[in-house]
Amino acid sequence: MALLELKNVSKSYGAGSKKVEVLSDINLSVNEGEFVAIVGFSGSGKTTLINLINGLALPDSGEVLLHGKPITGPGPDRGVIFQNYSLLPWLSVFKNVKLAVDEVFPKLGRKEKDTHIRKYIDMVNLSPAIDKMPSELSGGMRQRVSVARALAMDPEILLMDEPLSALDALTRGTLQEEIVKIWSQDKKTAILITNDVDEGIMMADRIIPLTPGPKATLGPEYKVNFERPRIVTEINKDREYKILRNDILEYLIEVGATRRQVSDQKYILPNLQPKLPNRSVFRKGSKEKPSLKL
Numbered sequence: 001m002a003l004l005e006l007k008n009v010s011k012s013y014g015a016g017s018k019k020v021e022v023l024s025d026i027n028l029s030v031n032e033g034e035f036v037a038i039v040g041f042s043g044s045g046k047t048t049l050i051n052l053i054n055g056l057a058l059p060d061s062g063e064v065l066l067h068g069k070p071i072t073g074p075g076p077d078r079g080v081i082f083q084n085y086s087l088l089p090w091l092s093v094f095k096n097v098k099l100a101v102d103e104v105f106p107k108l109g110r111k112e113k114d115t116h117i118r119k120y121i122d123m124v125n126l127s128p129a130i131d132k133m134p135s136e137l138s139g140g141m142r143q144r145v146s147v148a149r150a151l152a153m154d155p156e157i158l159l160m161d162e163p164l165s166a167l168d169a170l171t172r173g174t175l176q177e178e179i180v181k182i183w184s185q186d187k188k189t190a191i192l193i194t195n196d197v198d199e200g201i202m203m204a205d206r207i208i209p210l211t212p213g214p215k216a217t218l219g220p221e222y223k224v225n226f227e228r229p230r231i232v233t234e235i236n237k238d239r240e241y242k243i244l245r246n247d248i249l250e251y252l253i254e255v256g257a258t259r260r261q262v263s264d265q266k267y268i269l270p271n272l273q274p275k276l277p278n279r280s281v282f283r284k285g286s287k288e289k290p291s292l293k294l
């Protein structure tokens with residue numbers, strides 16, 4: 001049985017004429033230990049999809065199953081790393097991680113807890129900054145704390161919602177490598193949401209595109225067969241990499257273009273003309289006299 005399954009899942013927001021069906025007929029099956037990347041356009045519903053798995057949102061129809069049982073809310077079996085770090089600014093690195101560990105392992109002894117927290121802070125190379133406050137850290141360091149915090153909760157699934165998109169390219173590359181290294185050591189199941197095809201190729205076993213919304217759905221999956229560790233400078237030269245990257249991009253461009261055509265047909269804008277102060281406005285081909293009104 002797959003660890004996580006989404007079966008015919010649909011999700012909308014709003015009601016009546018304002019109802020928008022964000023996700024439609026989502027089917028996904030993730031096995032234990034797999035690293036899956038969902039790649040999609042901005043606003044297509046990626047966070048909504050992660051929230052459905054996290055249990056922060058429930059589907060309108062269909063099922064989201066963990067070990068074959070419906071997800072009814074958030075739980076310690078799913079650790080989330082958000083884009084915006086979400087650290088408590090008044091707590092040190094150690095205490096930010098401790099807060100999560102206290103929640104999940106309330107019965108762990110003081111010494112064991114301390115060792116556990118330090119292990120994960122060390123894993124993300126933050127031991128020298130263990131007593132620093134979030135305001136004293138760079139964006140990359142803050143995101144490392146989020147990674148340590150999520151992993152210290154020892155979740156079965158690590159959910160990452162565009163965790164690296166706020167970072168510069170160099171920090172992003174380093175953290176991609178670090179997350180994959182920890183993932184392979186810790187044997188977690190990981191789901192990465194990203195808008196970056198290259199990031200998906202560097203990190204995941206499979207890449208699945210999410211089509212543009214509304215009614216976004218998952219497209220065909222692309223297997224990433226490169227050996228790990230994946231070295232960006234080497235992979236960049238690989239012919240297979242170029243083919244895979246092109247295939248995914250072509251698919252995304254194609255579904256993006258189809259969606260644009262549909263939206264062009266749907267929304268016919270009225271032929272409004274701006275009226276500027278103290279200027280006459282001519283409408284091309286119009287027999288009306290130019291207006292001098294504001």
Ligand SMILES: Nc1ncnc2c1ncn2[C@@H]1O[C@H](COP(=O)(O)OP(=O)(O)OP(=O)(O)O)[C@@H](O)[C@H]1O
Binds near residue numbers: 022041044048213
């Ligand atoms: N709570 C909500 N109520 C109403 N509409 C919402 C809500 N959450 C999201 N939406 C709408 O659903 C759509 C998908 O949003 P979502 O945040 O899932 O997309 P996304 O792909 O993660 O976007 P981005 O890449 O910009 O972060 C958007 O049009 C958004 O405005």
